[in-house]
Amino acid sequence: MTDPESSRSCAIGLLTADYFDNVESFVEGAIDNGHDFVVTPIVHPRYSRVLKKGENDNWRNSPVYDRGDLVVRKPTWSDAIVGALSNWLDLDSSDQNTRINSELALRQELAWACHLGLFAVMTPTLSDATTTLFNLARVINHNVGSMVVTQMWVRVLLDDNNQAWKKWNQFRSLTEHNSKIHVALELPKQLPEGNLLLDAWIAEPIKAVIVPADIFISNNKGYPVLPKEHQAFVKKLMHRMQPQIIVTLPETQLHNSATPSSYQEYIRYLNRNLPEMDDVDHFAAGYHDYLQAPLQPLMDNLDNSMYETFERDPIKYQQYEKAVYHALLDRVEHGSDYISTIMVVGAGRGPLVNCCLRAAEKAERKVHLYALEKNPNAFVTLQNAKAEIWHDKVTLVFADMRKWKPETKCDILVSELLGSFGDNELSPECLDGAQKFLKEDGISIPASYTAYVAPLASSKLYNEVAAYKDLVHFETPYVVMFQQVFELAKSKPVWTFVHPNKAFKEEEEPENNSHNTRYSQTQFQIADQDMIMHGIAGYFESVLYKDVMISIHPDTHSPGMFSWFPIFFPLRTPVQVPRGSTVTLDFWRATDTKKVWFEWSAAVESSNGSDTSISPIHNPSGRSYWVGL
Amino acid sequence: MTDPESSRSCAIGLLTADYFDNVESFVEGAIDNGHDFVVTPIVHPRYSRVLKKGENDNWRNSPVYDRGDLVVRKPTWSDAIVGALSNWLDLDSSDQNTRINSELALRQELAWACHLGLFAVMTPTLSDATTTLFNLARVINHNVGSMVVTQMWVRVLLDDNNQAWKKWNQFRSLTEHNSKIHVALELPKQLPEGNLLLDAWIAEPIKAVIVPADIFISNNKGYPVLPKEHQAFVKKLMHRMQPQIIVTLPETQLHNSATPSSYQEYIRYLNRNLPEMDDVDHFAAGYHDYLQAPLQPLMDNLDNSMYETFERDPIKYQQYEKAVYHALLDRVEHGSDYISTIMVVGAGRGPLVNCCLRAAEKAERKVHLYALEKNPNAFVTLQNAKAEIWHDKVTLVFADMRKWKPETKCDILVSELLGSFGDNELSPECLDGAQKFLKEDGISIPASYTAYVAPLASSKLYNEVAAYKDLVHFETPYVVMFQQVFELAKSKPVWTFVHPNKAFKEEEEPENNSHNTRYSQTQFQIADQDMIMHGIAGYFESVLYKDVMISIHPDTHSPGMFSWFPIFFPLRTPVQVPRGSTVTLDFWRATDTKKVWFEWSAAVESSNGSDTSISPIHNPSGRSYWVGL
Incomplete structure (x- = not known):
């Protein structure tokens, strides 16, 4: 489990569509301007000449780059480079030759990216609603099998008619939710209306969010800032999935005071100012989307640390105390000498016993408690509490509530046997057995x-x-x-x-x-x-x-x-x-x-x-x- | 592989909805009238009283029949009885008590049927388009797990708006195509128009077809016969899936000359008069819906029996002979002394060589043949044929066509390398290698x-x-x-x-x-x-x-x-x-x-x-x- 606060940090990249002669100096410049990585083409479009290669061409047998075909020619900075895959590849061309050569050239490009050890590669945008992507999906699916270090990002431009999601949905369904394939989601100038279209993306494997310079607006000092809706969505993405954020620099000055650092600085500012984490966030950090097998409470005994965790809940026991308090008020007149019997079934280490005692005190009602527990280890803790705190106010019973035969019946039966689905930890079966302890007009908490x-x-x-x-x-x-x-x-x-x-x-x-x-x-x-x-x-x-x-x-x-x-x-x-x-x-x-x-x-x-x-x-x-x- | 003719025989049952006091005599009567089995309720509807049983009722703990609750009380004739399950069971009732008791009563009824060793049980008709069947599907799915001898049939009334298929489709999808659950398809008086609605049922696991008496019409002698469309569909079902056929007897005399035997006799007549099986049918019998792994012709050598089988095809070699004949006619003028070179690549035991020789003779064209084969065992058979029949007309070459370097080129290249999907046995790869044997203007058969x-x-x-x-x-x-x-x-x-x-x-x-x-x-x-x-x-x-x-x-x-x-x-x-x-x-x-x-x-x-x-x-x-x- 990682430190919850640090997991909210955010790497920021700079995207370029230019083909730099000296990409190393571009990377150095970007890093000097506060970026953590860049996204750049790795192959020059002049290499698109290979699309014309025919059956007899030796290139098909052993494709090889001339260094002049490449933008990224050496592994310097490789861990700070995401390779933007060539946009002239046409894997779904209706022309068989173009399709075959595109597949070979893509395989070659991926092999080069992996050889350099780039930390990711990114496809061109899946956006055109009409073009099929089945063959692209097949070829990417095939190739990610051998990609170990380098991640595969599929670039998607969020649109307002859900076509982008549909395209991505086809892509990932064809590739069987391949866990090596991620989304780089590009935000548009105008976010779609309605939360559903945005929220649906939260369920997708987004690794990066592209925030182009032209969606920024100028604040009153001339610095670039995001419009409100964009801010909210970017923050939600940061909160839920900690994506890398990718910015671009405008070709002309769009925001008066902007420097090449301004866009990344603003993103870092947003990330620093995410809402504070509350108790639940802190508790939950590290458990996000982590699958836990449900408890087997009747077959297994909880261990001490689990009791400890559950007892730390600030709300649950307040509510139980309130419930017992009102039940006592309703059941016994103020000033009565009647001693209400309360049985806590499944008392664990005793938190509900304490709730009941506090409720009785606050309600000014007399009570006697039974604390029933089947876990021998928790039962020792109960004995300690009785010896040191509760004394005669509490009778301890070591038994399974489904089998115990009590001598007396109770006014209130209190239990905390609920699971995430309510009845899934067998509260109904346990309380079926325990309800015989309850008087005809007695109260079960929970009801x-x-x-x-x-x-x-x-x-x-x-x-x-x-x-x-x-x-x-x-x-x-x-x-x-x-x-x-x-x-x-x-x-x-x-x-x-x-x-x-x-x-x-x-x-x-x-x-x-x-x-x-x-x-x-x-x-x-x-x-x-x-x-x-x-x-x-x-x-x-x-x-x-x-x-x-x-x-x-x-x-x-x-x-x-x-x-x-x-x-x-x-x-x-x-x-x-x-x-x-x-x-x-x-x-x-x-x-x-x-x-x-x-x-x-x-x-x-x-x-x-x-x-x-x-x-x-x-x-x-x-x-x-x-x-x- | 079973005898193809005998597999077309057909067991015929008699369905009753009556609750007989003495079901044994009903069964005996039905069998005397030429039926092979009966379909009868096994539990009397008076047992529906158990639907009212409550939580405290001991019946839920140990359901037991009084013998008076039963129609089928003993295992006599059990292998000639299909049990029609109680139609008062309401597994998908919105009332929880009814639902629970229906599930218990159904389990009890199935257990009784299995105890008796009935050869099948049949559900009431799935027909009402509005009623849900999810819980029925779950309970049946659960119970068939322990049914070993007794088959489970789901009764479906074929309708003209596809609702019956939709219900069945839900049922079998929920039960994951459970192979222990079959369809008993009841034909309606009016068959739906359009073949699609009927043909879709051919893909379903039909074990029985119910043909009620009232869909029969009278022929001119007053005997019951089926209308044309029903005849055709029943024969198609008999031909494709050999279902059991179930008839009923009308409550009043519907067809003047009908006796209790007439309906089953007519069905047997239909079955006897299915179209004769042709060569393909005979060859295919036993292979129906039987999955064969495709051949690996380049990696494995065919054995003699497979050659034998393939060579028996009466049509394929006729067509090859015709193709070679026309190619020779087109390529060489009548009366010319030119000797065409024909190479048969993948000659096997030589059937294509014989085709070519016959074609040449018929065309009155001179030819010399090369027979190329990589399978050493088939090559011995070729040597026999050369020694005994072909002599100088045929040159034998033991080689893989992808590697052989011929001294001369041929006019016609003949091969039979096709699989069921055309190229799936690698004909393209083999012929890529072999086409270098072919003259610039040579002919490949197949083209x-x-x-x-x-x-x-x-x-x-x-x-x-x-x-x-x-x-x-x-x-x-x-x-x-x-x-x-x-x-x-x-x-x-x-x-x-x-x-x-x-x-x-x-x-x-x-x-x-x-x-x-x-x-x-x-x-x-x-x-x-x-x-x-x-x-x-x-x-x-x-x-x-x-x-x-x-x-x-x-x-x-x-x-x-x-x-x-x-x-x-x-x-x-x-x-x-x-x-x-x-x-x-x-x-x-x-x-x-x-x-x-x-x-x-x-x-x-x-x-x-x-x-x-x-x-x-x-x-x-x-x-x-x-x-x-």
Whole structure:
């Protein structure tokens, strides 16, 4: 995990389209002017003569440059140079000879860039909506296989009709989301209206952002600055993906006071003035888009450091305290001698016990607490707390809440068993067992929780899962701090669990666990923009007591709470989502006597009623992922 | 390989919706009336009471039938019974309780059917366009995993607006083309107009066809017969997939002379009177939809039995003889003493040598032949033929045509190096080498060949490939005799090779093989019907000489020629193809110094310009499949 602050630094490059005779002095000049690297052609356009080579030409057998064909002739400064690939290459020409020679010349150019050890190469702009790029995609895909040091950037000019994204989407779909291929996104003078077109790019593998000089405006001192919308978008990109930024120098003086340093200085200024990181940012840094396997809380015991982390949450325990406080106020009259019994089930190292004691004190109500815990290691910490702080106010019980038979019943049952999807750490099954401790009119905190889902795009997360190269990882949900993601539509609720479950007539829950199965089909209307879906975002919202809530749902997220990251359900194959289509997500919570698991599927129906994608049901019968009971 | 004739026999069942008290006597009656099996409910609808069971009900823990709940109570006749699953089950009910109990009751019913050893069970009809079937699909998918003997049939009522296919398509996509789930296709009174809607079903895994009594009409003797269109479709199904046929008996007498045997008798009559199998059918029987890895003709030597098989083709050598005959007529005046030199390159066991000698005799032209062969085993057979038949008329050369240096040049170069896709057995590379034997104005037979492709649906072929459970098999083309397939659109040409290649100035071909690379993007307009694509069909057409052709392209197939089956390029993920969309297929023939391979991709664009699917480029850099040089 890197230092969160330093990870926000930003390398700045200078792009030129000129073919310098002495590129070394251009690089030195650019670096003297405060740039970290340059983007320059590496081959001179005079080499385009090779496009005419025929079948019998020896060039095809062994292409070789004369040094005069080259702009970058030696490895000096190679780690400060991004090579702009020749724009006269025409890989998708309808002329076979041109196409073959373009492929050979591109291969030669890439080999030269790799030989020099340039840190990246960049394609010409994918922008023309009509030209096909299938052969270019194939050839680049072929060649990146042998590129180890040198990165491949595909240059894309952001436009206002989504054509640029569509072109890039074709490119990366053909190349199977090849993780060696990145985007260099060029900003236009006029940013498209509507956030969707911009936000969709956050889910793409952007390595560099090109900010040409002519989109800068002059401030009142004549220095170049970015218009407000550009500022906001560049800052969002800096915050989410720390791209390299590439500037250009205008051919004529566009901004009165500008020097060759001004553009990079302004970018550095923007980067320095990103919003301060808050507690959640600090906590989350290093976890961004990092896949964590979900906990197996019933089968594994948490270790001390995890308790420590979770207990640091500044918001969660405030909310629990507030919930218990209001429950006590509602349940017992002021001045009453009644001693309310509160059972904390899954007490861990005791934070909820402390919440309850603080709430009782503040409410001026008498309470006696039971703290139930099944983890023998945490139980020692509870014993320490009892001996040193709680004394008689708390009774400790070492037991699994699904099996303990209490002598007395409680007024309030408090638990913190929720996972990122609400029920995914088996809170429903645990509380089924524990609700027999609760009086007929007793209160469960939490009172309910609801799972939410939304269709999600994220090249990053898709590639993280795909890197495992197996089915199991595509059928496992992950806890992830989302960063380079894009929600295709607002999330919607899938199901809710309510406690206590009044449907039980007996004290004991049924042997079978059918009542805890769930199924939900949710539909999402897609806006007028083509998109891609890589998986499904999951969240939860929980009513602790009446209007006291905790939530990790984006619209209602409890500010400052960091105990839960969202959950990500991958899809095995990326799904194209046409504009105006309807995405249908099906989710199942399934169970047998030994385990609980989720299954999910995604289908897309076009605006005229055709099914354009229907995924298989993922994780059928829990074959890849399950949580043990 | 089974006996082709016997594989066309057909089992006939009798379907009832009644709940018989004594189902055994019903089965006996049906069999007495000439049926092979019956389709009957196995559970009585009175058992639908369990839909009301609640969370606390012990039934959920251990569902058990009273014998009075059952129609089929014992395993007598179990191998002659298909169980019609209860139609009151409501797996996709919006009521959670109904849904849960339906799932449990379905599992119970399937377990009972498997316990009895019924040979199949059949779902109620998937027909209602509005009802969702996602949960039904999930539960069936889950349960077929443990069904070993008993088959699962999904009943579908063929309709005229493609809704039935769409429902089935959702079902099988959700269940990932599970090869244990089959279709029982029920024919309607009125068959849909237009062949596409019917032909699309040929690509589906149909195990049974239901032909209800009320679609029969009376012939002039009052016996039930099928209308013409139904006859044709049933015969096509019988011919392509040998389904079981299921009939019903009408509740009232619909056809004056009909007895309970008449319906099955008519079906047997149809089956007996399928068109006679021709030579190609006989040759192909046993190869239907069977995946063969393509040959590696340069790396491996053919064995004697393969030569034997190929030489049996009645058409191919006729066409070669005709081509040589016309070439000789065109090239040499009648009565001339000129001795034309003909070189047969890749002579194998000599069939083309015989063709040339026959052609020369018929044309009354003098010839001398060279027979070139690199396979030492075939070369012995050539020596036998020379010693016994050809004598001085033929000179034998043991050499690889890419390396032999002849002392003389020929007038006509004859080869048979074509594969199912034309160039896929490296005819272009071989003839590049051999054309140096040819005089400046000499003739190559074949003169050219063109590869064709078409988008193809076939559940069968998809599952055959998927069964290997690896990437390599999804990136390999197969030679296949198509049977249960559906072409989404007419095939189109992708590229052509012409011989001799006049572009060479030298006698030698270039060291690099770039001139034999090809790239083609082909687009297909899809009709007004939703479809699915599992891969790409490939064919070739070859001009041997002037208007003498051979072709395996469906529109121009040389009648009776069986030497080549089509080629099938799979797609890794089945692709939904919406009505009115455009399918784009990209094909590459790529090369390096040691091998040749194909790459391919498929993309679908909806009628309003959105990309709905973009496959990755398959077999990039020949990673999974190649042909060695």
